[in-house]
Amino acid sequence: MARRSMREQIVDAAVDRFHARGFNAAGVKDITDTAGVPKGSFYNHFSSKEDLAVVALEKYGASRRLQDLEDTSVEPLVRLRRYFEFLRDEIVDLKCTRGCLFGDFGTEIVDHSEVIREAVGQSLQRWATALSGAIREAQETGTVSADIDAETMARFILNAWEGTLISARSDRSADALNPFFDVVFGTLLR
Amino acid sequence: MARRSMREQIVDAAVDRFHARGFNAAGVKDITDTAGVPKGSFYNHFSSKEDLAVVALEKYGASRRLQDLEDTSVEPLVRLRRYFEFLRDEIVDLKCTRGCLFGDFGTEIVDHSEVIREAVGQSLQRWATALSGAIREAQETGTVSADIDAETMARFILNAWEGTLISARSDRSADALNPFFDVVFGTLLR
Numbered sequence: 339m340a341r342r343s344m345r346e347q348i349v350d351a352a353v354d355r356f357h358a359r360g361f362n363a364a365g366v367k368d369i370t371d372t373a374g375v376p377k378g379s380f381y382n383h384f385s386s387k388e389d390l391a392v393v394a395l396e397k398y399g400a401s402r403r404l405q406d407l408e409d410t411s412v413e414p415l416v417r418l419r420r421y422f423e424f425l426r427d428e429i430v431d432l433k434c435t436r437g438c439l440f441g442d443f444g445t446e447i448v449d450h451s452e453v454i455r456e457a458v459g460q461s462l463q464r465w466a467t468a469l470s471g472a473i474r475e476a477q478e479t480g481t482v483s484a485d486i487d488a489e490t491m492a493r494f495i496l497n498a499w500e501g502t503l504i505s506a507r508s509d510r511s512a513d514a515l516n517p518f519f520d521v522v523f524g525t526l527l528r
Numbered sequence: 529m530a531r532r533s534m535r536e537q538i539v540d541a542a543v544d545r546f547h548a549r550g551f552n553a554a555g556v557k558d559i560t561d562t563a564g565v566p567k568g569s570f571y572n573h574f575s576s577k578e579d580l581a582v583v584a585l586e587k588y589g590a591s592r593r594l595q596d597l598e599d600t601s602v603e604p605l606v607r608l609r610r611y612f613e614f615l616r617d618e619i620v621d622l623k624c625t626r627g628c629l630f631g632d633f634g635t636e637i638v639d640h641s642e643v644i645r646e647a648v649g650q651s652l653q654r655w656a657t658a659l660s661g662a663i664r665e666a667q668e669t670g671t672v673s674a675d676i677d678a679e680t681m682a683r684f685i686l687n688a689w690e691g692t693l694i695s696a697r698s699d700r701s702a703d704a705l706n707p708f709f710d711v712v713f714g715t716l717l718r
Binding site for chain 2: 359435441442446459490491493494500502504507508510514516517518
């Protein structure tokens, strides 16, 4: 495997530290320590923690596996369910101690940083668009009702997922994920 | 009107500062300055910022008007819609620059403070219980389907609301609230 550049090491550490601690509590030194690079090297690569946060959001976004939502070899409703099961398993593996970096920044920092606000908004929009594609396919094949348009439904379901993570972290319990699966796959998409 | 005690002034300022800035970014001095009291007076009333945060959550919770959800003089479905319109109007008045204090703490700080985690969990549970009462009434009168039990539906809708606020803040647009009303009152509760 090719050796990661110092910049890549900092970005990976930032995703981990921002995800674990949030924007304000994750300091530059915490991030460079986690990356195993000198703190002084930070400003060779990034102009600010805010600048790094935007790159970290992109890197985190790439781990959301949006391509799985576009895999037309899998029946759209099966694909949607598997997709949220992937998200669920990730959270359960972390014992419900982390949420979604988009939602984290979307509550903590979007009111205070215009560049992060725009990056979170675009990240959520890309995600909703990928979801809406699979929902639209399911509507076209008649497996899902077309009463609500696919974009509206996608954004609603994504919002519901983000809020579900708040419940799961607050209860520190995977049971808090059940209402999402019950309502989304028992009522909304069926 | 009775003069508020110094403790009440600090709690009111804390709700405002935590809501505007989050737990980490709202410092004790910021809170006491907003309250118009000397910083030194803080520790006469609270042992820590964490201790104050729990009291601020209670105060914020009292402003959620849960009693409106229990007003049986109003038809349950009308009551539920009016309730979320009250929450929506509050956010629109703030130009979508704040969310819900439960959701804010539920992303930023619950993984790092056991007492705050428990307080957020209980706050959300109380809210879901109040919502489920109105949903159950609507199910009993036959205006809402009983396919999904009232507690599950209440928690799901509350989660969806919390996530909707993330979208509204990230887009800084009241339009981001529409999918919630379209799906909740167009499909789930009807």
